[in-house]
Amino acid sequence: MSDLLKQLFSDGMISLGVWETIYMTLISTLVAYILGLPLGIIVSVSDKDGLRPVAWLNKILSFLINIFRSIPFIILMVAMLPVAKVIVGTSLGNKAMIVMLIIAAAPYIARMVESSLKEVDKGVIEAAKSMGASNWKIICKVLLSEAKPALIMGAVISTITVLGYTAMAGTIGGTGLGALAITYGYERFKDDVIWVCVLLMVIIVQIIQEIGMFIVRKSDKRQHTTAIEN
Amino acid sequence: MIELKHVSKSFPTKSGTVVALNDINLCIEDGDIYGIIGLSGAGKSTLVRCINLLEKPSAGEIYIDGENILEFDAKRLSALRRNIGMIFQSFNLLEQRTVAANIAFPLEIAKYSKEEREKRVKELLKLVGLVDKEKAYPSQLSGGQKQRVAIARALATRPKYLLCDEATSSLDPNTTSSILNLLKSINQELGVTIIVITHEMRVIESICNKVAVIDHSQIVESGLVSQVFADPKSQIARELILPDLLKLPAKDTTQVRFRLIFKGEVINQPIISDLAIKCQVPINILYADAKSIENKTYGQMVITIPNEEEVVSKITAYLDQVKVTYVKEV
Numbered sequence: 001m002s003d004l005l006k007q008l009f010s011d012g013m014i015s016l017g018v019w020e021t022i023y024m025t026l027i028s029t030l031v032a033y034i035l036g037l038p039l040g041i042i043v044s045v046s047d048k049d050g051l052r053p054v055a056w057l058n059k060i061l062s063f064l065i066n067i068f069r070s071i072p073f074i075i076l077m078v079a080m081l082p083v084a085k086v087i088v089g090t091s092l093g094n095k096a097m098i099v100m101l102i103i104a105a106a107p108y109i110a111r112m113v114e115s116s117l118k119e120v121d122k123g124v125i126e127a128a129k130s131m132g133a134s135n136w137k138i139i140c141k142v143l144l145s146e147a148k149p150a151l152i153m154g155a156v157i158s159t160i161t162v163l164g165y166t167a168m169a170g171t172i173g174g175t176g177l178g179a180l181a182i183t184y185g186y187e188r189f190k191d192d193v194i195w196v197c198v199l200l201m202v203i204i205v206q207i208i209q210e211i212g213m214f215i216v217r218k219s220d221k222r223q224h225t226t227a228i229e230n
Numbered sequence: 231m232i233e234l235k236h237v238s239k240s241f242p243t244k245s246g247t248v249v250a251l252n253d254i255n256l257c258i259e260d261g262d263i264y265g266i267i268g269l270s271g272a273g274k275s276t277l278v279r280c281i282n283l284l285e286k287p288s289a290g291e292i293y294i295d296g297e298n299i300l301e302f303d304a305k306r307l308s309a310l311r312r313n314i315g316m317i318f319q320s321f322n323l324l325e326q327r328t329v330a331a332n333i334a335f336p337l338e339i340a341k342y343s344k345e346e347r348e349k350r351v352k353e354l355l356k357l358v359g360l361v362d363k364e365k366a367y368p369s370q371l372s373g374g375q376k377q378r379v380a381i382a383r384a385l386a387t388r389p390k391y392l393l394c395d396e397a398t399s400s401l402d403p404n405t406t407s408s409i410l411n412l413l414k415s416i417n418q419e420l421g422v423t424i425i426v427i428t429h430e431m432r433v434i435e436s437i438c439n440k441v442a443v444i445d446h447s448q449i450v451e452s453g454l455v456s457q458v459f460a461d462p463k464s465q466i467a468r469e470l471i472l473p474d475l476l477k478l479p480a481k482d483t484t485q486v487r488f489r490l491i492f493k494g495e496v497i498n499q500p501i502i503s504d505l506a507i508k509c510q511v512p513i514n515i516l517y518a519d520a521k522s523i524e525n526k527t528y529g530q531m532v533i534t535i536p537n538e539e540e541v542v543s544k545i546t547a548y549l550d551q552v553k554v555t556y557v558k559e560v
Contacts, residue, residue, distance in 0.1 A: 127322035127380075130282055131336040131387075132311035134304075141338070146326050221367040222325050 028101035040113025112154035156212030237290030265438035315384030492529035
C-alpha cells in the first residue's frame with residue numbers, strides 16, 4: 001500500500017469519496033426520475049398505439065430525448081456547463097455536477113419508463129376502458145401499477161448508470177470516488193488508489209443491484225408462484 | 231334493449247380500407263342470451279366492441295335502452311360502460327392485484343366507498359364460487375378461475391348487459407361447461423342480458439336463445455337458436471351448424487336427397503319406418519343427428535330416394551301429413 005493511499009484513508013478522504021458518490025448518485029437519480037417519469041408517461045401515452053395518440057407531441061419529445069441520449073456523457077457534461085451555471089450559479093463542484101447528471105439521466109429514465117409501460121398488456125387496458133375508466137385512471141391504476149416491477153428494475157439500472165457518470169464527472173471538477181481515482185491515482189501514478197476506488201465502486205453497484213432486485217422480487221406478483229393448471 | 235342500425239366499421243390500413251362490419255342490423259332484447267357466431271376474421275369482435283364503443287362505428291346508429299350512444303359525451307359514456315360488463319378470451323386481469331382487488335377495480339373507478347367495495351366484493355366472490363381465493367393473485371389461478379374473477383369484476387357495478395368476447399375459447403371442455411352454466415345462471419337469476427361472441431357451436435347450443443351468424447363482415451342469418459339450428463339457410467351457417475353434411479359423398483342423378491328436420495312431437499315417432507312401409511320406397515339414410523337446444527330435442531336426417539317423380543311426390547305428401555319439415559338438397 002502506498003503512503004498516499006494510507007494518508008487518504010487516515011484523512012477520511014476515501015470514506016468522504018464513498019459518501020459523495022452515493023449522495024450525488026441518489027440525488028441525481030431521484031430528481032432525474034421525477035422529471036423522467038412524467039416524460040416517459042407522456043411519450044408512451046401519446047404514441048400512435050398509446051392511450052391518447054398525439055403525433056406531434058410524441059415526435060418532438062422523442063426527438064429531444066434521442067438528442068440527449070446520443071451525446072456521450074463526457075461531451076454533454078462539458079457542453080452543459082453554462083446551463084449548470086444558469087441553474088445553480090456555478091459550473092464547478094458537486095452542485096453543477098448534479099445538474100449535469102440530471103440532464104443526462106432524465107432522458108435515459110424517460111426511455112426506460114416508456115418501454116416499461118409499453119409492456120403492459122393491451123387487453124388489460126382494454127378491460128379498464130370497458131369499465132369506464134378515464135385515461136388518467138388507466139395511467140395511475142393500470143399502467144403504473146402493472147408496470148411497477150419493470151419500473152423498479154429500470155430505476156435500479158438508471159441508478160447504476162448515474163453512478164458510472166459520477167465517476168466521469170470527476171474529470172471536470174466533480175468529487176467522489178471517480179475524482180479521487182483521477183486526481184490521486186491517475187495523475188500521481190498510484191495504481192493502488194485507482195484499484196481501491198474501483199473496488200469500492202463495484203461494491204456500491206453490487207449493493208444497489210441486490211437491494212433493487214430484492215424489491216423487484218417482492219413487488220412482482222406474477223413470478224414467485226407457479227400457476228396451477230385448471 | 232340494444233339496437234344496431236346499419237352499423238358499419240372500416241379501418242384504414244396501408245394497403246387500403248379494410249371493412250370489418252358492413253351494414254349490421256341487430257336487436258338484442260332484455261333477458262336474451264344472444265349469440266354471435268362466425269369464423270375468425272368475420273368481424274364479430276369488432277361488432278361486440280361497438281356496443282360499448284371500444285370501437286367507434288364508421289357509420290350507423292346504436293341505441294341502448296332507446297338512447298343513441300354515439301351522441302354520448304365522455305361522462306355519459308363512462309356511465310354507460312358501467313352498465314355494460316365485458317369479459318375476454320384472455321381474461322385481462324390485473325396481474326399485480328389480488329382477486330379481491332381485481333373485483334374492486336371497477337368499483338374504485340365508479341367511486342364506491344371502501345365499505346361498499348368490500349361488501350360488494352364479498353357478494354361477488356360468493357356468486358362466482360371463489361370465496362377462498364380472495365387474497366390469491368391471478369398467476370396462482372387456473373384459466374377457469376381467472377374467468378370467474380373476470381366475470382365477478384364485470385358484474386361488480388351491477389350492469390344490465392354483459393359482453394363475452396370468446397370467453398371460453400381458451401378453456402378446456404369441462405371448464406367451458408362450468409363457465410357457461412355460470413353465465414346462464416347469471417342471466418336467469420340476476421336478469422343480466424348477455425351477448426356471447428364465439429366461433430364454437432356448442433357455446434350457442436348450450437346457453438343462447440337467439441343467434442346471429444356473421445360472415446365476411448355481414449350478418450347472414452339471425453333468429454331463434456332453435457330455428458336457425460333446425461334449418462340453417464346460409465352456406466356459412468350450414469358449415470358451422472351441420473359440418474358433417476358437407477362431408478357426405480356426391481350424389482348422382484338417379485337419386486334425390488332430402489334433409490328432414492324433426493322437432494317437437496315427431497321426435498318420438500317412427501317416421502322413417504312408417505315412411506318405408508306406407509310409401510313402399512327404398513330409403514337410404516346418409517346422416518342423422520340429434521341436439522338438445524333449450525331442453526328441446528332437434529333431429530336432422532339426410533335420406534336418399536330414387537329420383538322418380540311419383541316416388542318423390544308420395545314421400546313429400548307423407549312428410550307433409552306427419553308435419554316433418556324437409557328440404558330438398560341440391
